Amino acid sequence: MRALSLNTRRKLAAHLFVIALLAVWTVAALRLPGYVLPAPLTVLERVGDFFISVKLASHAAASIFHVAAALVLAFAIGTALALAGRYLPITRVLIGRLSAFLNSFSSVGWALLAILWFGLNDIAVIFVIGIILLPIYMINMQAALDQLDSELLEMTASFTRSWPRAFTLVVLPALYPFMLATTRIAFGIAWKVALTAELFGGNSGFGFLVNLARQDIDTSRIFAVIALMIVISFLADHLLFAPLERHLTRHYADA
Amino acid sequence: MRSAVTRSGLQARLLADAAVIAAIAAWWLASRNLPAFVLPSPWATAQALLRFFTEPKLMIDVAATGLRVVLSVVAATALGIALAMLAYFLPVTRDIVRKRVLPFLNAMPSLGWAILAVIWFGVSDAAVVFAQTAILVPFCFINVSQGIDEIDTELVEMARSFTRQRWLAFRTVLIPAVAPYVVAAARLAYGVSWKIALIAELFGSERGLGYAMYQAQTVADPATVIAICLIIVLVFVLGDLLVLRPLYHWASPQDRDKPFPGI
Numbered sequence: 001m002r003a004l005s006l007n008t009r010r011k012l013a014a015h016l017f018v019i020a021l022l023a024v025w026t027v028a029a030l031r032l033p034g035y036v037l038p039a040p041l042t043v044l045e046r047v048g049d050f051f052i053s054v055k056l057a058s059h060a061a062a063s064i065f066h067v068a069a070a071l072v073l074a075f076a077i078g079t080a081l082a083l084a085g086r087y088l089p090i091t092r093v094l095i096g097r098l099s100a101f102l103n104s105f106s107s108v109g110w111a112l113l114a115i116l117w118f119g120l121n122d123i124a125v126i127f128v129i130g131i132i133l134l135p136i137y138m139i140n141m142q143a144a145l146d147q148l149d150s151e152l153l154e155m156t157a158s159f160t161r162s163w164p165r166a167f168t169l170v171v172l173p174a175l176y177p178f179m180l181a182t183t184r185i186a187f188g189i190a191w192k193v194a195l196t197a198e199l200f201g202g203n204s205g206f207g208f209l210v211n212l213a214r215q216d217i218d219t220s221r222i223f224a225v226i227a228l229m230i231v232i233s234f235l236a237d238h239l240l241f242a243p244l245e246r247h248l249t250r251h252y253a254d255a
Numbered sequence: 256m257r258s259a260v261t262r263s264g265l266q267a268r269l270l271a272d273a274a275v276i277a278a279i280a281a282w283w284l285a286s287r288n289l290p291a292f293v294l295p296s297p298w299a300t301a302q303a304l305l306r307f308f309t310e311p312k313l314m315i316d317v318a319a320t321g322l323r324v325v326l327s328v329v330a331a332t333a334l335g336i337a338l339a340m341l342a343y344f345l346p347v348t349r350d351i352v353r354k355r356v357l358p359f360l361n362a363m364p365s366l367g368w369a370i371l372a373v374i375w376f377g378v379s380d381a382a383v384v385f386a387q388t389a390i391l392v393p394f395c396f397i398n399v400s401q402g403i404d405e406i407d408t409e410l411v412e413m414a415r416s417f418t419r420q421r422w423l424a425f426r427t428v429l430i431p432a433v434a435p436y437v438v439a440a441a442r443l444a445y446g447v448s449w450k451i452a453l454i455a456e457l458f459g460s461e462r463g464l465g466y467a468m469y470q471a472q473t474v475a476d477p478a479t480v481i482a483i484c485l486i487i488v489l490v491f492v493l494g495d496l497l498v499l500r501p502l503y504h505w506a507s508p509q510d511r512d513k514p515f516p517g518i
Contacts, residue, residue: 006346006347009347010346010347010348010349010350010351011350013347013348013350013351014350014351014354014355017351017355018355035374036374036375089263089267090263090266090267090270091267091270092267093264093267093268093270093271094267094270094271094274096271097271097275101488104446104450104487104488104491104492105484105488106449106450106452106453106483106484106487107450107451107453107454108453108454108457108465108468109453109468109480109481109483109484109487112468112469112471112472112477112480113477113480113481115472116292116293116472116475116477116480117293117294188361188362191362191364192362192363192364192365192366195364195365195366195367196364196365196366196454199366207366210366210367210370214370214458217374219374222367222370222371222374225367226363226364226367229362229364229367230359230362230363233362234358234362
């Protein structure tokens with residue numbers, strides 16, 4: 001028998017680990033009451049509900065809508081503020097302070113304030129997710145602008161006097177990879193924050209479902225929602241963000 | 256040239272200060288036209304803030320939350336180090352740690368942990384510390400394993416050629432190389448921990464700032480909600496300045512002149 005390479009053994013170990021975990025879970029679920037630990041098959045069944053019931057599917061769609069809307073808003077405002085900090089140097093200190101303040105503010109605090117300000121609706125949820133993402137975009141886009149190649153900018157300045165031309169042809173393309181990398185991080189955070197925001201301030205979405213399930217002590221529904229969220233975030237990362245990032249890196253970064 | 260730079264710097268600082276004053280003034284004006292349960296005045300918020308320095312019950316809340324934060328940061332840092340070391344010293348487990356455990360912990364919503372902790376541990380300190388630790392472990396692991404990845408392999412080889420005592424090499428080469436990353440991991444975890452402390456406490460506690468905040472929200476008292484957010488920022492900055500920053504400089508004397516890595 002040939003010895004397996006380290007790489008193969010690593011992969012094998014990882015698969016065995018998952019199988020062992022599922023086995024332990026199944027055995028533990030047999031001994032514990034269902035509201036403490038539902039069995040893997042029960043959870044799978046409850047995940048299946050989301051593909052049958054239109055009502056459940058619409059809650060999933062609501063969560064995706066909340067996250068997407070918040071991402072777009074935080075991206076637009078955060079990038080605009082970071083650009084203002086660079087091109088209007090006088091605002092730099094102010095914008096640094098704003099991002100530090102937003103970054104240290106508690107997310108639950110925003111959620112509870114949003115309920116008081118907007119009531120229980122989509123706007124409250126999008127506000128909470130958006131304002132938590134805003135400092136992430138501000139800080140990352142500021143870092144990206146600071147890392148721009150100064151020689152490239154000098155060369156651009158010697159080729160053209162037109163500011164919009166230099167901006168759209170040189171600065172913006174140089175920022176694309178950073179925008180995508182930040183959006184990838186922000187998506188991961190948004191997806192997790194959405195649950196909190198919807199639980200406290202929403203009338204739709206995964207968080208709302210979890211809150212109902214929590215009140216009914218329907219643990220298998222909670223497990224199903226979490227499993228579904230993990231799968232969606234995994235799929236988005238592997239099928240959307242990773243290929244886009246590879247594509248952009250090939251085109252715009254020559255590292 | 257130099258004076259021009261300092262002058263524009265001064266102008267930027269002035270604008271920032273003016274904007275803070277303008278924001279407080281705008282807040283005050285807006286609060287006069289809005290009901291107090293929507294937007295409390297800056298004055299009412301300051302009064303709510305002051306109560307945290309006078310009322311023992313609220314001080315206990317701050318201490319309870321602070322203690323849980325410290326406990327979960329210590330536990331998460333230890334677990335992060337253990338996972339990173341496991342992947343380093345037992346190469347076969349690398350995929351288990353990096354491609355199974357870590358992505359799972361990363362994708363798990365914090366609220367999910369909080370709710371599961373209450374189901375499993377009931378309303379207790381253990382539930383809060385468990386939920387927070389579970390949320391923080393991936394942050395710590397990523398930082399520590401980054402430190403381990405950046406260990407100079409030639410340095411390790413040199414250490415091996417100087418001594419056969421593995422413990423000596425571990426103590427004099429590996430630990431100093433990884434220590435800055437461990438402190439950075441603890442600092443990151445500390446920052447995240449203060450932000451998520453409340454999530455875990457909303458469901459699984461009868462004490463603490465999260466509980467106090469939820470009580471304030473149910474009686475429509477936004478002044479206290481905002482005051483608690485400000486207290487959190489205050490305690491966070493104090494802990495960062497007094498404990499973690501000196502610790503970082505102690506752990507990485509060679510980087511003394513470098514700016515502290517941000518969150």
